[in-house]
Amino acid sequence: MRGNVGARSWLKWLLAVTVAFSPALPRLCAQMVMRPQSGIAPAPAHPKGWWPREGSPPRSAYTGPTVCAECHRTIYEEWKTSQMAHAIKPAAESKFLIAHPNMVLKRGRYIYKIELRQGQALYSVTDGQRTLSAPLVWAFGDGVVGQAFVFFFHGAYEEAEAAFYPNLDRLAVVAGVNRAPPPSLVEAFGIPSDAVGARECVSCHTTAVVSGGQFRISSVILGVTCEACHGPGARHVAAMQAVQRGAPFEGSFILNPAKLAAPDLESFCGACHRSTELVVRERLHGLDTVHYEPYRLEMSECWIMSQKITCITCHDPHKPLASNLTAYDAACLSCHSHSEAGFSGEVCPVATRDCVTCHMPKCHLPLSPFSMSDHFIRIVRSGDPCGSLHPF
Ligand code: HEC
Ligand code: HEC
Ligand code: HEC
Ligand code: HEC
Numbered sequence: 586m587r588g589n590v591g592a593r594s595w596l597k598w599l600l601a602v603t604v605a606f607s608p609a610l611p612r613l614c615a616q617m618v619m620r621p622q623s624g625i626a627p628a629p630a631h632p633k634g635w636w637p638r639e640g641s642p643p644r645s646a647y648t649g650p651t652v653c654a655e656c657h658r659t660i661y662e663e664w665k666t667s668q669m670a671h672a673i674k675p676a677a678e679s680k681f682l683i684a685h686p687n688m689v690l691k692r693g694r695y696i697y698k699i700e701l702r703q704g705q706a707l708y709s710v711t712d713g714q715r716t717l718s719a720p721l722v723w724a725f726g727d728g729v730v731g732q733a734f735v736f737f738f739h740g741a742y743e744e745a746e747a748a749f750y751p752n753l754d755r756l757a758v759v760a761g762v763n764r765a766p767p768p769s770l771v772e773a774f775g776i777p778s779d780a781v782g783a784r785e786c787v788s789c790h791t792t793a794v795v796s797g798g799q800f801r802i803s804s805v806i807l808g809v810t811c812e813a814c815h816g817p818g819a820r821h822v823a824a825m826q827a828v829q830r831g832a833p834f835e836g837s838f839i840l841n842p843a844k845l846a847a848p849d850l851e852s853f854c855g856a857c858h859r860s861t862e863l864v865v866r867e868r869l870h871g872l873d874t875v876h877y878e879p880y881r882l883e884m885s886e887c888w889i890m891s892q893k894i895t896c897i898t899c900h901d902p903h904k905p906l907a908s909n910l911t912a913y914d915a916a917c918l919s920c921h922s923h924s925e926a927g928f929s930g931e932v933c934p935v936a937t938r939d940c941v942t943c944h945m946p947k948c949h950l951p952l953s954p955f956s957m958s959d960h961f962i963r964i965v966r967s968g969d970p971c972g973s974l975h976p977f
């Protein structure tokens with residue numbers, strides 16, 4: 586691999602040019618951490634027929650995850666404990682609100698409250714004179730780093746400016762929004778989203794909400810379910826049931842992403858986690874891109890030089906996130922170890938374990954109370970600007 590200098594410098598050049606020519610727009614992180622920019626089209630249809638968030642199959646083509654469980658019981662039981670399965674919930678079912686049924690946040694002259702009463706989560710903000718309030722509809726996020734709340738107000742979805750952060754164990758100003766109190770109560774209350782924004786938010790955290798090309802909240806299957814990744818399953822189920830009854834096997838009629846080439850698999854997960862293509866299109870920059878894992882990973886030498894490392898090298902999408910960092914060593918050592926037959930990478934001169942603690946630093950996201958793992962795998966030098974866009 587070390588000999589492959591030509592390919593390496595060409596790729597670096599290409600990346601540097603891509604980065605240099607995407608204009609540096611000042612951008613509220615609010616729009617990046619949680620909010621998409623208006624006008625972003627859903628991921629385009631893929632030549633392979635199905636792609637996450639693609640949205641063309643009719644609602645009737647989806648079965649829901651409990652049908653998959655009939656034949657894939659183990660995968661289903663594991664998946665049910667993953668964060669992706671719980672990427673959205675009715676607000677009143679939030680584990681955080683159930684544990685803290687009366688929460689208060691002070692922000693300048695504003696006082697925020699979220700109260701769980703008789704099966705309803707009520708959100709209110711007062712400036713001492715006036716009070717605005719609305720029942721919360723959705724809790725977004727299982728809470729790896731946080732949970733945000735969405736309500737319906739004056740005919741549109743709005744995101745509450747108070748969100749829950751498990752590392753603080755309390756409410757704080759939602760990530761991406763300036764901590765300083767805004768001038769008006771209405772601005773302090775929530776962040777309105779237009780129709781495109783609401784569609785984007787919900788379509789990344791759920792399944793089938795866009796079907797037959799139409800966004801309909803009544804179509805939704807909550808969470809990132811089997812069919813959010815594998816595509817609508819009714820035809821597969823019918824075909825497998827026929828096989829069980831003795832019909833000849835004519836094909837599985839469902840996507841197994843393991844069969845995708847590595848760059849396709851990156852943009853497959855990137856349909857929600859944000860691929861390089863989406864990051865360039867949305868003109869996202871600097872530290873704000875730290876949690877766009879596919880994009881960050883593709884900046885690493887590991888990706889550039891192997892074109893093999895993908896999300897599933899380290900994560901099982903059917904299981905909860907592994908929080909024991911030593912568990913990731915095997916993935917690194919599958920390339921960076923002399924003892925491996927498929928040796929393709931250098932061996933670390935410094936340590937033999939806990940690789941990600943040094944090479945995938947946690948970076949603090951601007952305007953947020955939390956840090957996330959930087960998937961740009963690298964040698965971190967002192968003064969390393971976490972999230973630098975000019976790694977080379
Ligand atoms: C009636 C039983 C049954 C049900 C219900 C079922 N499957 Fe399967 N599934 C199978 C069998 C059997 C195979 C193995 C067939 C093969 O070798 O391709 C399979 C294979 C798969 C594969 C791998 C396909 C490949 O080409 O490698 C995926 C992905 C999959 N199922 C997902 C799902 C999802 C998602 C659901 C729910 C929408 C589901 N299955 C429901 C029986 C079922
Ligand atoms: C339909 C959108 C969507 C797709 C496609 C998707 N993800 Fe996710 N993923 C999410 C969302 C939303 C979360 C946040 C879940 C939460 O914590 O609320 C998430 C969280 C995760 C997490 C952290 C927590 C967990 O659930 O384990 C990992 C790891 C992950 N995704 C890996 C993947 C991989 C690997 C792929 C591709 C095989 C993938 N994702 C495809 C939407 C998606
Ligand atoms: C392009 C797809 C996409 C859109 C649009 C999107 N999200 Fe997410 N969201 C994700 C993914 C993927 C994650 C997993 C972690 C990460 O990369 O930040 C996530 C994580 C989160 C988390 C943290 C989850 C946790 O377990 O800590 C919250 C809260 C959240 N999103 C809320 C929202 C809200 C509210 C909106 C709309 C206002 C929104 N998201 C729009 C894909 C999306
Ligand atoms: C976040 C995306 C994602 C979700 C959600 C998801 N899968 Fe998968 N699934 C994958 C990927 C990626 C692979 C290939 C993994 C591999 O080979 O390492 C896969 C492989 C499979 C396979 C074939 C390989 C095997 O392990 O047998 C089956 C069957 C399957 N998934 C069923 C399901 C079912 C059932 C659900 C819901 C309970 C589900 N998947 C949810 C991404 C997902």
Ligand code: HEC
Pocket residue numbers: 586587886887888890891893894898913916917918919920921929930931932940941944945962963964
């Ligand atoms: C699919 C194979 C593969 C995997 C998996 C992989 N790498 Fe790499 N990595 C490479 C290749 C190839 C290079 C290029 C240099 C070389 O040959 O070592 C590289 C380069 C590096 C470098 C040097 C970066 C630089 O800027 O000089 C570090 C550090 C590194 N990897 C750490 C890791 C860690 C830590 C993990 C696990 C979290 C990991 N790699 C997983 C293939 C891989």
Ligand code: HEC
Pocket residue numbers: 729851854858876878879880882894895896897898899900906907908909910913916917941945956957958959960
């Ligand atoms: C080389 C190993 C490796 C690869 C490849 C990898 N991840 Fe991760 N990922 C990690 C580690 C380590 C963590 C931190 C786990 C923890 O803190 O508990 C993590 C955390 C996450 C999280 C949780 C939030 C955060 O950032 O802290 C998400 C979401 C995620 N990864 C998605 C992805 C996606 C999508 C891909 C594919 C582009 C991917 N990962 C590829 C090692 C990897």
Ligand code: HEC
Pocket residue numbers: 914917918921930931932933934935936937938939940941942943944964965
């Ligand atoms: C305590 C922090 C630390 C841990 C843990 C660690 N590394 Fe490193 N690693 C470094 C530093 C610092 C360098 C740069 C050394 C230098 O340039 O002199 C480095 C260099 C590397 C390189 C580049 C080697 C080269 O010749 O260019 C690779 C590849 C690498 N590490 C992989 C790994 C893997 C795989 C693991 C886990 C088995 C790991 N590292 C664990 C700190 C660490």
